[in-house]
Amino acid sequence: MIMADLLFLSQPALTKRIRVIEDELGIQLLIRNRNGSVFTPEGERLAAKAERVLATIQDAKDEASVSGTGTAGSLRLGFPYSFVRHVLPSILDGFTKLYPDVELRIVTLPSQELIRCTEDGTIDVCFARYNAEDSVLERQLFSEDQALVVYNRPFRLSELPSLPYVDFAMNPGTESALSRWWNEHYDSPQQTKLKVTTSDACVAMVKHGLGYGFLLGGRYIRNENGLYSLPLEYRDGTRLTRKTWVFFRQDSKRNPLINNFLNFVSSLPPDHI
Numbered sequence: 001m002i003m004a005d006l007l008f009l010s011q012p013a014l015t016k017r018i019r020v021i022e023d024e025l026g027i028q029l030l031i032r033n034r035n036g037s038v039f040t041p042e043g044e045r046l047a048a049k050a051e052r053v054l055a056t057i058q059d060a061k062d063e064a065s066v067s068g069t070g071t072a073g074s075l076r077l078g079f080p081y082s083f084v085r086h087v088l089p090s091i092l093d094g095f096t097k098l099y100p101d102v103e104l105r106i107v108t109l110p111s112q113e114l115i116r117c118t119e120d121g122t123i124d125v126c127f128a129r130y131n132a133e134d135s136v137l138e139r140q141l142f143s144e145d146q147a148l149v150v151y152n153r154p155f156r157l158s159e160l161p162s163l164p165y166v167d168f169a170m171n172p173g174t175e176s177a178l179s180r181w182w183n184e185h186y187d188s189p190q191q192t193k194l195k196v197t198t199s200d201a202c203v204a205m206v207k208h209g210l211g212y213g214f215l216l217g218g219r220y221i222r223n224e225n226g227l228y229s230l231p232l233e234y235r236d237g238t239r240l241t242r243k244t245w246v247f248f249r250q251d252s253k254r255n256p257l258i259n260n261f262l263n264f265v266s267s268l269p270p271d272h273i
Contacts, residue, residue: 018030027040027042027043028042029042029043030043070099070256070259071257071260072099073257074102074103074105075102075103075125075257075258075261076124076125077106077126078123078125080109080128081110082129082220087127088106092104094264107122111128111129111130111171112132112171114127118247118248119136119249121249124248124258125258126247126248127244127245128244129216129243129245130173130174130245131173131243131245132245132247136250137247137250138248138249139246140262141245142244143217144241144244145216145219145241145242146217146231146239146241147177147214147231147240147242148216148229148231148232149213150203150213150214150227150228150229151163151212151227152208152226152228153228154228155212155230157185160190160212163191163211164191164192164194165192165211166211167190167194167213168197168213169195169198173242177240178214180234181232185235193210193211194210202215203221203224207224207227215229246265248262
């Protein structure tokens, strides 16, 4: 599904296009099975040629953008799933008002995939919730959010081991930080009742009294009524926070359009995000 997302196509539409190409060329490009698809030798050769052609086209676009003012063109942005509802709309609204002639292409993927796609040039700029210190990409800090525990009634932290827990998928760095916090405060494990895939689903379950949940920032409950939260701190008094970084390739700042977007993001006040 990731490839379909990157091409801004549904999976059935992508499959149909590939089959049309196979019929036109008279060769099989993919071997399909229950676990997905892999290239045939002919498919690998054609994909390599296509990549070179696309790279040439993209280079031409980049050169054209560099010579311009950065007020028009196409910008490919990547965001983690957690940004879609609570952060992405305000960023896009502000930027498009300043640069109405810019076409924005948005990709939502896990942070690790976003980093990879920015490294290989599939995405121009991405936002990711971990630092990726081994990456060659340039980065700038976007936000640092206080981690919270949320429940649908007033509560004390001492109650958590006896309460049901609503878990949702997080990146390894966040899971490690929360695990450290829990182990510093409690001897018994969490009473996991539900596992969901997104922070929005977690908030919905918590609102219905199905358990408590951990959230990485107050933005997720800013407009929610009937929820109560407490900040998380380690034993030494250090706040448990998670940073969001903006990643881009080193040569991207030569592109006025990308540079304009990075400057816009840097200028956003904390209460805007």
